[in-house]
Amino acid sequence: MPKARHTRRGGMRLVSWNVNGLRAAIRKGIDGWIETIGADVLMLQETRVLEEQLPKDWSWPQGHAVHLHPAEKKGYSGVATLSTLEQDVLPGFAWGEDATDIEGRVLVTRHGELVCVNTYLPNGGGGPERQAYKERWMDAWRAWLAPWVEADHPVVVVGDLNIAHTEDDIWNPKGNAKTSGFLPQERAWFTKLLGDGWVDSFRHVKGEGEKIYSWWSNRGNARADDKGWRIDYLLCNPAAAKRIVAVDIIRQAGLEVSDHAPCILDLSD
Template identity: 55%
Template sequence: RVGISEQGRGISTELDPNDSEGRVLHTKHGELHCINIYLPNGGANPGRQMYKDQWLEDLLNWSMQFVDLDEPVLICGDLNIAHTENDIWNPTGNKNTSGFLLHERQWFTRYLSTGWHDLLRNEVGDVKGPYSWWSNRGQARALNRGWRIDYVLANDAAKILFKSARVLREGGLVVSDHAPLIVDLDI
């Protein structure tokens, strides 16, 4: 809790008023808001996909209070969506897989259109990858057959502080199927 001046949990929606799955942590560090999110994975269960879809709409509505703040705001974490074909190794084979469903990707485009900036994509441009998650099966990480589902999104006030972003592909190798996404800010 060093450097944390405020903290809160959840997004207080009708869907999940008490954030029972611990999906949102909002901390404030001086003027900087860090909103850490772990969005649900839809998986193969239709009920779980409906839960995820409702979360997406609730998140969009809830986060609108932050997008136009004069204070810098970062939304970061595992959003469980590969936004574009550049964010997934095999887009054709995964077009019917939760995390790359057309309506999820359309939601992500709509979300960014409200004023959020994808800092890693701004850094690397319109190229394939880099990926932040790999299945533990089939040597996916070794062959770099991954998905980019981890993001740092910034409002305008945070974007002007942005210096660089990168994925540490070998980071977290022993403990996670995700790689750390590092963003440097001029604060």
Template identity: 40%
Template sequence: MRVITLNVNGIRSAAKKGLFEWLARQSADVVCLQEVKAQQADLTDQMLAPKGFHGFFNCAEKKGYAGVALYSRREPDRLRVGFGSKEHDDEGRYLQADFGKLSVISLYLPSGSAGPHRQESKFRFMEYFFPVLKILRHDGREYILCGDWNIAHKEIDLKNWKSNQKNSGFLPEERAWLTQVFDELGWVDVFRTLNDKPDQYTWWSNRGQAYAKNVGWRIDYQIATPGIAKKVEKEHIYKIKRFSDHAPLIIDYDYKL
């Protein structure tokens, strides 16, 4: 089973850069997209459901903003749109597809970088979502939460960690929250089970030559329950072609969907 997650920073923009031609060659079983920045009525048939896939969306009420999508080869048994926080559900940040005993979730945490009001919204998301994570962790199902969590967990997860300790995405309380998700609740950072090297990033600022110099952040994750996390076989951050300011995170599991 191949699972791909990518923040597209505008699905229409990513499409123009060749995203769907690339996806057609990836043999993915599930693809999770974040920040689609569109309503379903704005999208082409290819964007709504690429050939061979079923397509599902949770778009933000505000046009051109946030929103998540999920494509799957197999039709899900059930879909869950939103996680119960009206503020964040209105922004289209959670979409869950159930396949047998496995659920895959496309997730997009708020960014706090636009100002204090957005950081407060991010903290509210974290506060509301933690008990949800606790319930999911213990409900007997396997989960893979794919997406842009907008938090770099450890110093190894961003190039300039010293100068970013007061910036959104690397605040002590954000990092401590993610540590709780892993250590207290028992979720697994799947990428790090296979790759413990530095300089592994999924997002680069458009300022300067961040991408060319690999001055990046690892803020896109596949975070899973231990059972499915143990079935991980291979990880890859795809950087040959760029579809947005994020890179696709591809993980293969020894699991049949």
């Protein structure tokens, strides 16, 4: 369990965390970590829950506005955004194959001038058909994001994007070259996404070469040996990038609560 509040280094803190099932995360002590991390806007992915399925003796953190966007399929996918700031929900992502986002993958919220796009990008590990769907989804989502990158107010796209961009973002690049999440076409797509103007806040602060991961397989000793992938991001448009102060990935929280670690972005006021 966390013992001390995680030091804030900017005026506003955004956090992205794939919780691998919110009900399980509650049992594993996510409440303590939420308090420790102290996010102004906390964006969760893979919540896999409806409001009525949450434990009756549990409640959302006090003082937070909460919006859930679950998948239609029970126990699957879903995102949620919690905030201590004012929070309005904006129209979400729709595309040709899914006009209502039935898998619960994108939730857009506005907090004053800040817009947050909470995203859980599909996983392509289910076979060729699912990989093809993932890539079509990626292209549609990238096109949908395009107007946001040019906004004169801060926009941050956060979440589990299920892609490790470079060899610095994965512990065994050669061994995973044919694995969904590190395929050449996925990495090339991510390069194009950044070319659109989005800034990877982690690399903006840390630079190239540093290997810090945000997800670890539950197989073998991957977690204990820190054999992971960085597939969780906080991407900033230029207006938000000017305000980046600090980033962090809290591995211990991932080890205790989920297979992903929470990723932190501190912005100046």
